[in-house]
Amino acid sequence: MFLTKLAFKNLARHRTRTLAVGLIIAFAVFFYIMYDSLMAGMNEMSYEAIIDYETGHLQIAASAYWEEEEKLPLDHLIPLDLLRMTSLAEVQGYQGSSAELSFQARLNNGINELPVVGRGVVPEELMSVFPLSDKFVEGKMFALGEHKVVMGKRLADLLDLDIGDFVTLLVRDKHSTFNTIEAEVSGLVHTINPNVNNFVVYVPLDIAQEALAVGDAVSKVVVRLERKEQAPLASAQLEDKLRAVAADLAVYKWDDVDAISFSRYAAAENRIILGIILLIAGIAIINTVILAALERMREIGTMKAMGLEVREIVYLFVMESTGIGLLGGLIGVVLGALEVWYMVRHGIDFAALVQLDMTSFGVPVVGRIYGKWNPNAFITVFAFAVAVSFLSSILPGYWAAAKDPIQAIQHR
Amino acid sequence: MLLVLNKKMHKWLAGILGCLCLVLLLLPQHTSAMTAEEIIQRRDSNEYVQTAIADVEMVIINNNRRITKTMTSYADRENALVIFTNPRDRGTKFLKRGEELWMFFPDAEDLVKISGHMLNQGMMGSDFSYQDIMESDKLTDLYEFKLIGEEEMDGRMCYVLEGTALPDKEVAYYRRISWVDKERFVGLREELYARSGRLLKVMTTTKVEQFEDRWYPVEAVMEDRLRKNTSTELVIKSIEFNATIPPETFTLENLR
Secondary structure, eight states: OHHHHHHHHHHHHTHHHHHHHHHHHHHHHHHHHHHHHHHHHHHHHHHHHHIIIIIOSEEEEEHHHHHTGGGOOSSSOEEHHHHHTSOGGGSTTEEEEEEEEEEEEEEEOSSOEEEEEEEEEOHHHHHHHSOOGGGEEEEOOOOTTOSEEEEEHHHHHHTTOOTTOEEEEEEEOTTSOEEEEEEEEEEEEOOSOHHHHHHEEEEEHHHHHHHHTOTTEESEEEEEESOGGGHHHHHHHHHHHHHTTOTTEEEEEGGGSHHHHHHHHHHHHHHHHHHHHHHHHHHHHHHHHHHHHHHTHHHHHHHHHTTOOHHHHHHHHHHHHHHHHHHHHHHHHHHHHHHHHHHHHTOBOHHHHHTSOGGGGTOSOOSOBOOOOOHHHHHHHHHHHHHHHHHHTHHHHHHHHTSOHHHHHHOO | OHHHHHHHHHHHHHHHHHHHHHHHHHHHHHHHTOOHHHHHHHHHHHHOOSEEEEEEEEEEEETTEEEEEEEEEEEESSEEEEEEOSGGGTTOEEEEETTEEEEEETTTTEEEEOOGGGGGSBGGGSSSBHHHHHOOSOHHHHEEEEEEEEEEETTEEEEEEEEEEOTTOOOSOSEEEEEEETTTOOEEEEEEEOTTSOEEEEEEEEEEEEETTEEEEEEEEEEETTSTTEEEEEEEEEEEETOOOOGGGGSHHHHO
């Protein structure tokens, strides 16, 4: 008990050193918590951005189409008649579905052109699946049969387009023959999904089907459920229903798409980065403890001369180091909690902060990025800081305590 | 005697002149009786080559900006290799092997297959799309041609032909209207249309030269009619017909 008291007295006596080492640990803990929260938040937001504007919770497509989906082929499409025979609404959690005909196109304003992804859609269906209705910054959605398009505001800005302007979409139809869709810009949207903002042009489904010579077919049907957790069950139910109608149709869950897999891969990468942060923090702690031992060599010599045993000196070292770990960890956790609270409540607008388009660095969402509470991260990093402080002091403690008292007192 | 001779000669001359007049009267009727397919085939036999090596200059004009690229091209009926020689693009190569198009970037030392929607892009920023250079030579297999009239173009009489894509044939342009020189059987202008009827591209021949027994267009301008103020001039600086090209020229190994 005496040694424990002495250890804490030592901490108070060397308060500058205690605070300096404590702050290093606190910084590592704070940075870990902040990074973890930000990454978890960004991951969650990117899932939502993909589900809300691209994939929905389930997608129905021919398996041969799905394999080549990246190329947006006009083969292996689904005849809409087939889908009308399937009662999608009976699936658990069903909220809405949207038939889509996706195609490659070049958007032309008469002066320049850009490659885009065209999406032939039924407006009411699209709005029931994707929360686009409040994302219009200008204009409104078209109706079926109208030669009108809706696109991202950012894409429109790139081609200097406004509501009412006319554009030409140059497409290749099912027979690879060039065709054009002449249309008026009827609406501009801005979402958190950069793909929608930069590359997508929505076209009335019937106009797209006519221009692409695909008859009454669509590329896929996107289904929205009440919650994403319902996807596995709803997918199984839907597959049962579809099996009776068309054997080549399959149901793909939101987490089957490449973008989500990529996000998960990125999340795994983040774990590695977090591991590196912890490693650096660990090395900093070890380094500081060794330096502290060297600095206190004469004091150790005196303690030994006064009769303290090696075991007691090591105990003293370990207690002091663990105390610093506890202090730094606590400061880091408190600061981290404040930061996470701010990020969850207000988010961070990185683009405004650095005056750069974050999507060009692969950040999959635009606008403010919000943090996420992750209690596990708090516990993990706090325990890590204390454990490293505890363990890293044992060896230097032994090394210092094993010295001859006379040599230790004369140590410079 | 002289008078008799003169009379005989007069008759003989009159006979020759009469025949000539008849031939002259019949000749245009004979040529205009050519079918659209025959005209296209005459043009094809003139313009398409067994093998050729050419030095070509391409000038891309966008508003007031002019970018000049030079290249050497090796071609046979199925394949073509284009090697850019201007300093900025030196070493960039395109290889057309049958239905495939490959590109090699020397800086990245990377080989890229151009397919799908990439084929719709302008080649090296020009008004010629990759699709344009991939077009099959046998237009009569893909289009049904009709002779729709005769017109003067830059002082030369031309057949005007309209080609419409045959059902179930994969063609880039649904409709094409060609102006073919009536005497030299060289295409002087070609308009390329989308299925919607929209005019997409216009190619105009601005200079034709004779090489032994064939006339060949050596200068042409391509305009992308979906974009304003852009055009691409193509000038053949020199060309060697029926050149010997080693078969390995058109291999992917040679592209690297």
